[in-house]
Amino acid sequence: MRNMSSAPRPILNVIATLLALAPCALLGTAHAAECLRKDALGTSRVLEVDPATYPRVGLKSFPQTLPLRDGEVVLTFDDGPTPGVTDKVLTALAAECVQATFFMVGRNAADHPDMVRKIARLGHTIGYHTWDHPHLNKMPLDQAEANINRGIEAVQMALRGTASTVPSTPFFRFPYFESTPALLGRLEKRGIAVFGADFWASDWNKMTPEEELKLLTGRLEGHRKGIILLHDPQMRTAEMLPAFLRYLQEHNYHIVHIVPTAMKTVSDRTR
Numbered sequence: 048m049r050n051m052s053s054a055p056r057p058i059l060n061v062i063a064t065l066l067a068l069a070p071c072a073l074l075g076t077a078h079a080a081e082c083l084r085k086d087a088l089g090t091s092r093v094l095e096v097d098p099a100t101y102p103r104v105g106l107k108s109f110p111q112t113l114p115l116r117d118g119e120v121v122l123t124f125d126d127g128p129t130p131g132v133t134d135k136v137l138t139a140l141a142a143e144c145v146q147a148t149f150f151m152v153g154r155n156a157a158d159h160p161d162m163v164r165k166i167a168r169l170g171h172t173i174g175y176h177t178w179d180h181p182h183l184n185k186m187p188l189d190q191a192e193a194n195i196n197r198g199i200e201a202v203q204m205a206l207r208g209t210a211s212t213v214p215s216t217p218f219f220r221f222p223y224f225e226s227t228p229a230l231l232g233r234l235e236k237r238g239i240a241v242f243g244a245d246f247w248a249s250d251w252n253k254m255t256p257e258e259e260l261k262l263l264t265g266r267l268e269g270h271r272k273g274i275i276l277l278h279d280p281q282m283r284t285a286e287m288l289p290a291f292l293r294y295l296q297e298h299n300y301h302i303v304h305i306v307p308t309a310m311k312t313v314s315d316r317t318r
Contacts, residue, residue: 082144087296088144088292088295089302090144090145090302091119092301092303092304094303095308096218096305096307102231103226106245107245108224108226108243112273113305117272118300119303120267120300123147123148123276125279126150126180126280127278127279128149128155128156128280129162132279132280132282133162133279137169140169143292146304148218149172149173150218150219151174151175152176152180153178153198156198156201159205163206164206167206174216174219174242183225183227188229191227199214202214216306218305219239219242243274245273246269248266248275248276249262260291263275263287264294
């Protein structure tokens with residue numbers, strides 16, 4: 048950053064205000080080195096994921112996962128966006144200068160396109176999670192793929208103002224992790240990586256934020272690294288997240304932000 052000591056005081060005050068409102072670098076292209084809060088957890092590194100190399104990842108569903116080092120975790124959130132609750136998740140992530148991946152339900156994206164754009168603008172990665180979260184393995188193949196495509200179109204419309212079945216980010220997650228060989232094959236041919244998870248907080252079950260934190264940290268200590276599944280529409284998760292991020296920092300864990308090959312962030316693609 049250029050030396051601004053000679054700038055007029057009103058300009059410095061404006062700059063200081065902007066920096067206070069955006070603890071990570073402005074315009075949503077933050078990396079760990081750009082985090083302006085020195086005591087924040089931060090994002091340790093950005094991992095480019097090539098679907099040709101990693102067509103499907105997550106040990107709960109597949110034999111392969113991402114090449115993470117000991118102590119590295121990838122935060123992923125499903126089923127949003129949901130105004131109010133997702134906002135709390137975004138606030139917690141921003142407070143610690145952390146980037147995550149949001150697998151969005153198309154119907155929710157269509158209802159709240161401003162939230163989709165906000166998530167992208169903040170530098171998070173946006174993935175796809177069907178149109179209305181059905182059991183794809185119980186549907187005819189073409190109908191199931193049509194539901195996937197409708198979800199992609201809805202998110203693309205929210206992001207770019209144009210419906211397209213070609214995703215800006217080639218990352219997809221099956222609802223309930225209910226994939227089929229035929230659907231996996233079709234997505235692989237389209238160059239779309241399928242994400243499972245390595246472990247999760249089971250936040251779809253009724254529990255307090257404190258109980259969820261205990262459950263999640265216990266699983267984290269058992270796995271030591273991996274793709275974590277959370278749900279941003281769950282208030283218990285939104286309320287648990289600040290404490291979990293502090294736990295990661297206090298126990299020397301590191302956040303890895305996943306992006307498509309040769310891309311910085313989804314927000315870069317939408318500007």
